[in-house]
Amino acid sequence: MFLPARMRKLKIITLDQYSDSVVRSLHEEGVTQIDDISERIQQDAEWRQILKPSRATPYTGRVSSLLMKTSGILDFLGSVAAEEKGLRDTIREFINPPMFEKREVEELDTESLIERAEETLGRVESETRVMEEKLNELDSERSAVESSLSVAEKLKDFDIDFSDLQDSEYITGIAGRITAENLPELREKLAEITEELIVSDKEGENRDERVLIIVTLKKHADSIASVLRRMEFERFEISELRGRPSEIISSSKTRLEEISRERQEIISKLRDINAEWEDELLVLKEQLEIEKERNEVFSHFGETRKTVMLEAWVPLKEADRVIAVVEESSEGHCVTDLEEPDPEEVPVLLDNPRFAKPYETFVEMYSPLKYNEIDPTIFMAFVFPFFFGFCLTDAGYGIIDALIGFILYRGLGKVNNFMRNFGIIMMSCGVWAFILGMVTNGFIGDFFPRFLNITLPTVIPAIDAFVNPQNILIMALTVGVLHINFGLILGARNNIRLGNMRDALGSQIVWLILELGIILYLLGGMIVGAPVIVLAFAMLIYYNGLFGLMDISGFLGTLLSYARLLALCLSTGGIAMTVNILTGLSYEMIPVIGVVLAPIIFVFGHIANNAFQSLGAFINSLRLHYVEFFAQFYMGGKNKFNAFRAERNFTKIRR
Numbered sequence: 044m045f046l047p048a049r050m051r052k053l054k055i056i057t058l059d060q061y062s063d064s065v066v067r068s069l070h071e072e073g074v075t076q077i078d079d080i081s082e083r084i085q086q087d088a089e090w091r092q093i094l095k096p097s098r099a100t101p102y103t104g105r106v107s108s109l110l111m112k113t114s115g116i117l118d119f120l121g122s123v124a125a126e127e128k129g130l131r132d133t134i135r136e137f138i139n140p141p142m143f144e145k146r147e148v149e150e151l152d153t154e155s156l157i158e159r160a161e162e163t164l165g166r167v168e169s170e171t172r173v174m175e176e177k178l179n180e181l182d183s184e185r186s187a188v189e190s191s192l193s194v195a196e197k198l199k200d201f202d203i204d205f206s207d208l209q210d211s212e213y214i215t216g217i218a219g220r221i222t223a224e225n226l227p228e229l230r231e232k233l234a235e236i237t238e239e240l241i242v243s244d245k246e247g248e249n250r251d252e253r254v255l256i257i258v259t260l261k262k263h264a265d266s267i268a269s270v271l272r273r274m275e276f277e278r279f280e281i282s283e284l285r286g287r288p289s290e291i292i293s294s295s296k297t298r299l300e301e302i303s304r305e306r307q308e309i310i311s312k313l314r315d316i317n318a319e320w321e322d323e324l325l326v327l328k329e330q331l332e333i334e335k336e337r338n339e340v341f342s343h344f345g346e347t348r349k350t351v352m353l354e355a356w357v358p359l360k361e362a363d364r365v366i367a368v369v370e371e372s373s374e375g376h377c378v379t380d381l382e383e384p385d386p387e388e389v390p391v392l393l394d395n396p397r398f399a400k401p402y403e404t405f406v407e408m409y410s411p412l413k414y415n416e417i418d419p420t421i422f423m424a425f426v427f428p429f430f431f432g433f434c435l436t437d438a439g440y441g442i443i444d445a446l447i448g449f450i451l452y453r454g455l456g457k458v459n460n461f462m463r464n465f466g467i468i469m470m471s472c473g474v475w476a477f478i479l480g481m482v483t484n485g486f487i488g489d490f491f492p493r494f495l496n497i498t499l500p501t502v503i504p505a506i507d508a509f510v511n512p513q514n515i516l517i518m519a520l521t522v523g524v525l526h527i528n529f530g531l532i533l534g535a536r537n538n539i540r541l542g543n544m545r546d547a548l549g550s551q552i553v554w555l556i557l558e559l560g561i562i563l564y565l566l567g568g569m570i571v572g573a574p575v576i577v578l579a580f581a582m583l584i585y586y587n588g589l590f591g592l593m594d595i596s597g598f599l600g601t602l603l604s605y606a607r608l609l610a611l612c613l614s615t616g617g618i619a620m621t622v623n624i625l626t627g628l629s630y631e632m633i634p635v636i637g638v639v640l641a642p643i644i645f646v647f648g649h650i651a652n653n654a655f656q657s658l659g660a661f662i663n664s665l666r667l668h669y670v671e672f673f674a675q676f677y678m679g680g681k682n683k684f685n686a687f688r689a690e691r692n693f694t695k696i697r698r
Contacts, residue, residue, distance in 0.1 A: 052381070053381055064372040075356060082096075102153045109160045112164055143325070143692070148696065191284060201256055213261055216281065218257075219254075221275065366379050386413075391412045405668070417536065428471035431472035441472075443653055453466075486499060509616065520606065523605025537678060557576065626644050626648070
């Protein structure tokens with residue numbers, strides 16, 4: 044329970060004709076990690092004499108191509124379907140996401156699956172290809188029309204036909220805008236180039252800019268363009284415009300409406316196609332993903348002319364079942380060998396009870412465990428929510444956080460394992476915040492005594508956060524001492540088990556002895572406590588040198604960091620109290636408007652405080668584990684178990 048799963052290395056040799064069946068069986072079982080032995084074969088001369096690296100199957104490229112095509116069609120149809128979704132639909136799907144009932148499918152060989160995929164995709168593409176192309180054309184046209192409309196609206200004050208501004212053999216026209224302060228200088232510089240030009244200007248969208256139309260001889264175009272660039276002139280694209288601005292504006296708006304109607308008609312048809320084919324495509328995509336993994340894994344194997352060899356990591360408790368599966372899928376034409384592994388090579392698989400599983404993410408975020416190292420997940424499952432609740436200590440906020448967790452668990456948690464785990468964590472954190480808030484007089488700050496003139500019956504006076512914060516500080520430091528000492532015990536255990544007695548004595552046990560000496564000194568005086576304290580100092584110097592004495596300040600700093608529990612507790616309560624004060628003042632001192640303003644301040648103030656303080660509580664709880672607790676014992680490794688598993692969310696094999 045407190046260690047990672049015991050692992051063994053399983054070597055399998057089977058006939059080539061059964062290799063696909065063995066791979067499929069292992070993939071469906073999903074309890075092994077396939078080891079890549081191809082590189083070892085290339086580097087080891089003895090292995091090269093009997094084996095050669097295997098390769099991914101010839102079907103891999105076709106399967107990958109079909110998978111990309113399927114994903115592309117799903118993304119396209121999904122984006123079209125999402126265009127009409129509003130905020131209400133998004134919230135509804137967040138709270139209660141649609142569930143997909145797994146479809147029974149046949150166990151197809153790779154070639155049969157490829158044929159089926161090509162047939163299905165061909166039918167879907169025949170319906171969607173033309174409409175997709177038409178949508179792209181409409182989107183391109185819409186962009187061009189919107190650009191023309193924008194230019195025409197900027198030049199709408201000019202009574203001119205854009206056809207007259209188009210380049211001819213002798214004449215060129217330019218339109219754009221410039222800042223009003225640069226216009227006089229621009230006119231001067233243009234006059235220096237030629238007097239054979241017409242410059243017409245109108246006020247732009249604001250008084251600080253002018254819109255210009257310049258007509259000149261074509262031979263002066265380059266010189267004028269150079270001046271315009273230096274004067275920060277923004278040029279409008281008018282080469283495609285024909286007619287007067289008012290005509291272009293009218294025709295552009297009409298065409299945009301037509302484009303919108305045409306798009307809606309196509310989108311409606313595509314939405315019907317998506318409703319018809321989405322489930323089928325999701326099933327197909329999953330089958331192709333699974334098949335791609337199976338075909339690629341062959342590149343990890345070694346082979347002879349008639350046999351295939353593979354190595355896999357398997358949890359010890361699953362080893363017998365996996366061997367039986369291999370023997371069944373190869374019809375007994377196999378050789379298996381189970382080996383005791385090298386601890387430095389073993390991929391680590393966390394093995395915790397169901398209630399602690401969500402917290403494995405936190406442990407893995409810090410670092411993969413070292414094989415045979417203590418797994419702190421269970422301890423974290425108990426302590427993390429408590430620390431969160433200690434930081435928040437508000438029963439009202441705890442209820443809100445627990446409800447958020449419940450919504451995540453029952454909503455997105457149905458289809459997303461991460462959200463499910465996060466929901467469980469938030470519910471646990473919310474419950475502890477509620478419990479600690481009720482005993483420390485925190486319920487939406489001082490809501491009950493301020494607005495209802497009553498005290499929560501559950502409050503323990505000695506730890507009332509608004510009356511006796513010093514007692515909460517003592518609790519925080521006591522919790523910190525227990526937390527760190529537990530980490531020191533775990534660290535000493537790890538070092539002793541690995542034979543590192545010197546590290547155990549000099550890095551963990553010495554602090555336990557020092558704490559014991561201080562306790563004895565406080566209880567029994569100098570005669571009882573001083574020898575133990577001197578022993579601790581001597582151990583520090585012996586195992587760590589004179590600089591070891593400097594570690595005392597670091598150790599004390601580690602203990603004092605748990606005072607942050609009190610700091611966040613008081614911060615939550617203090618800001619909540621401030622919101623309540625402002626609410627009361629608004630209601631009492633602001634006539635008429637105060638009746639409306641007070642509830643707004645109350646609701647949004649507490650929502651903001653809860654969000655900010657919950658985030659702070661989460662981060663601080665995580666920090667106390669990562670920086671203070673884990674630092675006492677966590678060694679860390681590099682290998683995380685990655686199961687070779689067929690992820691089936693939409694399909695199940697027909698038996």
